Amino acid sequence: MSETVGDFLVRRLREWDVGQVFAYPGDGINGIVAAFGRADNTPRFVQARHEEMAAFEAVGYAKLSGQVGVCMATSGPGAIHLLNGLYDAKLDHVPVVAIVGQTARSAMGGSYQQEVDLQPLYKDVAAEYLVEVNVAEQLPNALDRAIRTALARRAPTALIIPADLQEEPYTPPQHAFKQVPSSPPGFPHPVLLPPEDELSHAADILNHGEKVAILVGQGARNAAAEVREVADLTGAGIAKALLGKDVLPDDLPYVTGSIGLLGTRPSYELMRDCDTLLIVGSNFPYSQFLPEFGQARAIQIDLDGSMIGMRYPTEVNLVGEAKATLRALLPMLQRAPDRTWRDTVEHNVASWWETVEREAMVDAKPVNPMRVVHELSQRIPDNAIVTADSGSSTNWYARNLKIRGTMRSTLSGTLATMGPGVPYAIGAKFAHPDRPVIALEGDGAMQMNGLAELITIARYQHLWADPRLIVCVFHNNDLNQVTWELRAMGGAPKFEESQNIPDISYADFARSLGFEAIAVDTPGQLGPAWDRALSANKPALLDVRCDPEVPPIPPHATFEQMKSVAEALVKGDPNAMHLAVQGAKTKLQEFLPGKPK
Structure with missing residues (x-):
């Protein structure tokens, strides 16, 4: 044939x-x-x-x-x-x-x-x-x-x-008029560098900065070592856009974590107080979380010239590949003698992680969702891959998951669509069949897409050298992120007809497919459940019943946002009292001294 x-x-x-x-x-x-x-x-x-x-x-x-x-x-x-x-x-x-x-x-x-x-x-x-x-x-x-x-x-x-x-016979293109040939498969990887005078201008700004902040996105992933060198020379703190969460580990004392609505307090403080800003490989769009206009002298490095200089009034725009551009910039930088700013950043980061741990340990009914990710962070393998979905669980992924080692993580960053967490995890297993993969899923996304794709996991698990693909479901029977958006942005109480979703057992469904399936409904079960899933020799699912009224309060919540939530409670939110108590207990942890007991 x-x-x-x-x-x-x-x-x-x-x-x-x-x-x-x-x-x-x-x-x-x-x-x-x-x-x-x-x-x-x-x-x-x-x-x-x-x-x-x-x-x-x-x-x-x-x-x-x-x-x-x-x-x-x-x-x-x-x-x-x-x-x-x-x-x-x-x-x-x-x-x-x-x-x-x-x-x-x-x-x-x-x-x-x-x-x-x-x-x-x-x-x-x-x-x-x-x-x-x-x-x-x-x-x-x-x-x-x-x-x-x-x-x-x-x-x-x-x-x-x-x-x-x-179904027709294939005939290749000929050496003929109006036919177009092709070349053997292969893709070159050119390295784009900005001109030396622009690099010198950028170096001058960084050398004169007294309070340098660096923001990294996914475009800085191949330049992690160079970013660290720049930070060491300038005494900078480093914040991460959500798509760049895995660019640098969170055990570096000057890495402030995620930035933005799902971000951390030290990232907010870093941008609030800096006088110089270096953006590397990030198209983070929310300028209200960057320094006030006119506050900081700013530099941006990006491979795409069409996307550069449009998120903050940048003084120098370096169009180039991040790793090569930073390598060319480094010899022009001087070591900042005064480390007061770096000391402040590190103090803020250390204090924040203490706060995060206290918040995760706050009692809830039945399980505090922050603790789900906190317990994972205590035991996740250094080579794990984490995929997150869109919803309130994304808050805990962004703030509570500590990246370390060679961990990778991702989510739908810009579209922020519901449902990619489990299929992303499947794609990750085909990319890295020898690494454990963990999907963090809200129950809304799980009902939308994730349940069916558990069948796909069961079908292809035999192809993966490391069979561990763990799906963790934040089970609260609520489309929780939208519920909180109704409260915080519109001052509207939860509308149960739109927000409540059917209660099912995700563990039972996963068990029927041969998964290691674990139902969790008390906080004390969480650690052992993660241990069991991470030691299993097959895919696993954690079905964790979480309290939907643990508020995803950003550490920089505005007065208007808090006022809107209060208005929602007054208007008759169905869970008003419990919501108010959980919110107060959680927010209080930011003001307590010392490490959690």
């Missing part, structure tokens, strides 16, 4: 060292699915339970491997379902290639079943590269360019391949 277009596609993916394609089948991609079968499932067809989950798995794989993630879906509804995951990739700058089917070319324009005009549908999400392949000779260049563009632009790209073309 001659090689089909579908066969060539699968072969070319293999030549690009694509190990797996996260997908769901359908007749719009039958020709490609059959080609996977003829290729002995190499690359592996990883069958998600839903196309949106396939896209999230590709995003998680790409975020945690540094390689391109590939997802695939059928025409019409399948292609539509990919969109949320692809927008997640677009907004967090992640290289993902989507391969989608389309109705047969002979039926196009005829209002045929599952015919959707995919080009305008994908025009925004795959703006960097989107092409419909209509003849076999077009395919090599189109696929190669989709992969190279995704890697070069750190963005999703998409390839649309009509169903009938997939």
Whole structure:
């Protein structure tokens, strides 16, 4: 049998060292699915339970491997379902290639079943590269360019391949007019550096700074050592944007933790009091958490010149790769003789971790959700990978999880969509099958997406050298983040019809799939539950019944926010008294001296 277009596609993916394609089948991609079968499932067809989950798995794989993630879906509804995951990739700058089917070319324009005009549908999400392949000779260049563009632009790209073309014989492009060849798979990694005079200007600002603050994002991940050197020379404290949480470990005494609404008190103090700001590889958008305008002289380093200088009035904008730019900058820096600022930062950080521990130990009904992450932080392996979802549990991930060693972590940072936590974890296991992976999930996200993807975990666990994939469910029967937003932003009481979700046993469902399943409903059970899950030789699930009224109060809560919560209580919030007590007990921990007892 001659090689089909579908066969060539699968072969070319293999030549690009694509190990797996996260997908769901359908007749719009039958020709490609059959080609996977003829290729002995190499690359592996990883069958998600839903196309949106396939896209999230590709995003998680790409975020945690540094390689391109590939997802695939059928025409019409399948292609539509990919969109949320692809927008997640677009907004967090992640290289993902989507391969989608389309109705047969002979039926196009005829209002045929599952015919959707995919080009305008994908025009925004795959703006960097989107092409419909209509003849076999077009395919090599189109696929190669989709992969190279995704890697070069750190963005999703998409390839649309009509169903009938997939089954036609493959013929390569010719040395002919209006045919376009391609080159062997491979992607160069150029290093971009700013001019020396701009580096010198930046160094002069840093050398004259007396209270230097550094903000790092995911773009600084390959420059962790250089960031530390800059901080040591300048006496700076370092705050982390949420997507950069794993750039530096939290056991460094001058690392202040996350910044922003989910951030820490020392990060807030760092930005409030600094006179110089260096932003490295971050597009953190919330300027109200940065220094007051005019307070700090600011420098930004970013690879993308189109995104630089738009979050804070920066005096010097260095367009360049973070590691190389900092290496070029370091010889120009002088060691700051006065370490008073660094001492202040370190004191604030130490005090904060004492506060966090006290808050985690506050009694709640039944379990304080902060303690869930606190207990994990006491025992998590140094090489673990943590994925978080969107919801109130994200607060505890951001503030309470201590990064150390070679730990990696990620979440949907910019889109902040619900539901990627478990599929991200699956993508992480395919990227690093020899490392333990932990997904921190709210029960809303679990009911939305996570439950079904437990089936995917059960199916593929045998492929992972380290079978530990632990899903921790914050079980409070409440869409808790939105409940708190109603209270804090609108002064509205909890509306139970929209906020309460059905009560189910996540542990029972996981147990039915063969997981190590542990139900937790008292705080004393938490530590042993984590020990049991982390020592299991198979996937595990912790079903932790948490108190929904433990408030995710930011350490820099405004008067207006507290006033709004008070108004919600007065208006008849169904849990007003318990909420007020938990809020008071939690906030009080910030004012108590010494270490927790």
